[in-house]
Amino acid sequence: MSVKSILVLTEVEIDTFFPEGRFEALKSLLGDCRVVDCRDMGAEEWRALLAEVNPKIIVAGWKMSRLPEDALREVCPHLKYVCYLAGSVRKVVPRSLIEDGLLVSNWGASISRTIAECALFLAISCCRNLAHWNRQMHDCGGWKDDTTTTRSLFEKRVGIHGYGSIARALIALLKPFNCELVVYSDGVPAEVFKADGVSSADSVEDLFRDRDVVFELEALIPERVKVVNESLLRSMTRGGIFVNVARGELVDEEALLRVVNDGHIKAGVDVYSVEPLPKDHPFRGCYDIVMLPHIAGPTTDRRRDAGDHAHDNVARFLNGEAVSSIVTTDIYDRST
Amino acid sequence: MSVKSILVLTEVEIDTFFPEGRFEALKSLLGDCRVVDCRDMGAEEWRALLAEVNPKIIVAGWKMSRLPEDALREVCPHLKYVCYLAGSVRKVVPRSLIEDGLLVSNWGASISRTIAECALFLAISCCRNLAHWNRQMHDCGGWKDDTTTTRSLFEKRVGIHGYGSIARALIALLKPFNCELVVYSDGVPAEVFKADGVSSADSVEDLFRDRDVVFELEALIPERVKVVNESLLRSMTRGGIFVNVARGELVDEEALLRVVNDGHIKAGVDVYSVEPLPKDHPFRGCYDIVMLPHIAGPTTDRRRDAGDHAHDNVARFLNGEAVSSIVTTDIYDRST
Numbered sequence: 001m002s003v004k005s006i007l008v009l010t011e012v013e014i015d016t017f018f019p020e021g022r023f024e025a026l027k028s029l030l031g032d033c034r035v036v037d038c039r040d041m042g043a044e045e046w047r048a049l050l051a052e053v054n055p056k057i058i059v060a061g062w063k064m065s066r067l068p069e070d071a072l073r074e075v076c077p078h079l080k081y082v083c084y085l086a087g088s089v090r091k092v093v094p095r096s097l098i099e100d101g102l103l104v105s106n107w108g109a110s111i112s113r114t115i116a117e118c119a120l121f122l123a124i125s126c127c128r129n130l131a132h133w134n135r136q137m138h139d140c141g142g143w144k145d146d147t148t149t150t151r152s153l154f155e156k157r158v159g160i161h162g163y164g165s166i167a168r169a170l171i172a173l174l175k176p177f178n179c180e181l182v183v184y185s186d187g188v189p190a191e192v193f194k195a196d197g198v199s200s201a202d203s204v205e206d207l208f209r210d211r212d213v214v215f216e217l218e219a220l221i222p223e224r225v226k227v228v229n230e231s232l233l234r235s236m237t238r239g240g241i242f243v244n245v246a247r248g249e250l251v252d253e254e255a256l257l258r259v260v261n262d263g264h265i266k267a268g269v270d271v272y273s274v275e276p277l278p279k280d281h282p283f284r285g286c287y288d289i290v291m292l293p294h295i296a297g298p299t300t301d302r303r304r305d306a307g308d309h310a311h312d313n314v315a316r317f318l319n320g321e322a323v324s325s326i327v328t329t330d331i332y333d334r335s336t
Numbered sequence: 337m338s339v340k341s342i343l344v345l346t347e348v349e350i351d352t353f354f355p356e357g358r359f360e361a362l363k364s365l366l367g368d369c370r371v372v373d374c375r376d377m378g379a380e381e382w383r384a385l386l387a388e389v390n391p392k393i394i395v396a397g398w399k400m401s402r403l404p405e406d407a408l409r410e411v412c413p414h415l416k417y418v419c420y421l422a423g424s425v426r427k428v429v430p431r432s433l434i435e436d437g438l439l440v441s442n443w444g445a446s447i448s449r450t451i452a453e454c455a456l457f458l459a460i461s462c463c464r465n466l467a468h469w470n471r472q473m474h475d476c477g478g479w480k481d482d483t484t485t486t487r488s489l490f491e492k493r494v495g496i497h498g499y500g501s502i503a504r505a506l507i508a509l510l511k512p513f514n515c516e517l518v519v520y521s522d523g524v525p526a527e528v529f530k531a532d533g534v535s536s537a538d539s540v541e542d543l544f545r546d547r548d549v550v551f552e553l554e555a556l557i558p559e560r561v562k563v564v565n566e567s568l569l570r571s572m573t574r575g576g577i578f579v580n581v582a583r584g585e586l587v588d589e590e591a592l593l594r595v596v597n598d599g600h601i602k603a604g605v606d607v608y609s610v611e612p613l614p615k616d617h618p619f620r621g622c623y624d625i626v627m628l629p630h631i632a633g634p635t636t637d638r639r640r641d642a643g644d645h646a647h648d649n650v651a652r653f654l655n656g657e658a659v660s661s662i663v664t665t666d667i668y669d670r671s672t
Contacts, residue, residue: 138467
């Protein structure tokens with residue numbers, strides 16, 4: 001008897017996570033599977049489908065409707081494994097299902113490097129005054145003059161706030177820049193950094209103080225709302241650069257704007273506490289902030305890495321091997 | 337008897353090439369030296385100064401007036417060494433002086449990494465549609481939607497056109513991106529690439545064909561004007577990225593604009609065949625081209641690397657050791 005499964009994917013998700021024969025390979029691996037796009041389904045219809053198929057495995061993308069709280073007890077009692085293609089499962093998997101023993105995995109570290117790339121990119125953007133020059137060159141007929149100054153990332157004093165897979169990927173990208181690198185993540189013991197050969201700061205204050213560049217990469221949990229406050233930002237080197245590709249809520253955005261407008265630092269920002277960013281948000285028009293619309297990662301062309309990671313995990317599950325990137329209740333609670 | 341020397345430097349050059357005690361160190365190394373800013377000098381005054389001091393060494397920045405053709409024969413016959421802080425000496429040193437045995441050095445590879453950094457940055461800018469998003473976020477109240485796509489540099493098929501110190505520095509920066517890298521430089525034999533462990537293309541056509549990203553880094557010589565033509569650009573992968581941080585004249589700019597406007601490639605451009613770029617240049621307002629105003633390098637904060645390189649060379653010269661980054665007549669002819 002073959003394993004029953006549901007692939008909850010939109011057409012775009014199929015094309016980007018499983019391009020170039022990957023989708024056929026996944027379906028052939030799964031055997032008896034149903035492909036559904038549940039965006040137009042009501043809650044009852046979704047529930048009825050789960051009950052009808054009673055899958056052992058669900059492979060799901062961003063647009064899966066939330067699983068019912070009673071999925072394992074009532075709706076689809078055979079369900080053992082949800083292989084989620086993306087990151088945080090909070091919106092789609094109730095915590096109680098994990099408590100009840102449902103195995104859930106996510107994209108793990110498979111797409112972290114694209115976010116690290118964006119962080120590096122935003123830092124160099126600030127070095128090069130990109131927001132200013134882009135406007136000058138395209139819209140204002142501008143050109144440099146004798147007062148133009150530029151900076152490089154080489155040899156800078158760099159701090160990384162957070163120490164998950166994106167921070168590790170960023171450290172690899174920063175290596176050729178010969179920076180003086182220090183990492184700090186609340187709750188990560190110094191021994192972990194030591195074992196990885198990474199220098200660590202003693203506190204978040206120590207991390208920001210006199211730093212030329214700080215990358216914000218902490219996961220957002222309630223205690224970390226606005227952890228990046230005015231005094232931390234002001235403690236950076238004059239001319240410093242603050243980059244946020246994590247979550248907007250980690251930063252006191254009004255304070256960031258004040259410190260930038262004072263000319264103390266520049267900022268590169270991909271994420272905001274309110275998204276989509278309001279049209280009249282005060283960051284807009286401040287050309288000392290390089291802004292992106294939450295597109296750090298995964299880039300469209302590298303979603304396939306998450307697809308390959310999922311395929312690998314499904315194969316492991318079917319072979320009775322250990323699945324990687326498991327979302328435990330601990331990880332669930334610490335995720336954004 | 338101490339060696340006489342002239343330091344031809346502006347205040348800004350002193351502050352940026354020799355910050356933090358470096359200028360005092362250089363003067364103390366040189367002993368009997370005169371510091372001049374010759375920007376306000378006429379040709380006769382400059383000639384008279386050279387004759388009066390009759391230096392053995394000149395350390396010079398961008399703003400030095402051109403040395404007279406008869407410098408060695410008539411004006412300052414003791415002159416043995418011009419330590420030029422920047423790159424091409426064509427504007428400031430007549431070729432005949434090098435033929436007559438004058439030792440001339442430049443910044444060599446000391447600042448190449450900052451230009452490589454800018455090349456990397458422009459490539460990622462194109463991946464992220466920076467010119468578009470910068471405008472959208474700052475000036476148009478924009479945000480991403482379901483049609484937004486992004487790309488990454490990871491795993492791309494990358495070509496580098498040119499193989500000097502900037503190309504080498506770029507290869508180091510690209511290493512963590514796991515690209516499939518191929519280099520081509522007209523006249524550089526395949527054995528050189530092989531010895532460096534770098535894959536090489538057979539021709540410039542082979543370099544561009546089916547490439548996702550091409551970095552233009554060739555030196556400009558008359559035979560290379562518009563070497564990057566429409567057919568090369570069209571032979572790149574659809575969605576490809578062309579980056580130019582070398583010289584604008586290497587590229588058929590009208591062809592580049594056509595190929596970009598057709599949606600075939602995007603471009604990141606720091607250099608133009610006419611600089612300053614005319615206010616009505618057709619690149620302006622084309623948001624598929626990320627544009628900078630010839631600021632790839634050296635960045636202001638890393639001019640000190642060229643200063644350190646010059647100090648090291650002066651010390652070598654005074655000790656009778658071999659100076660590095662010597663501008664031979666061959667290099668003179670091949671320089672931009």
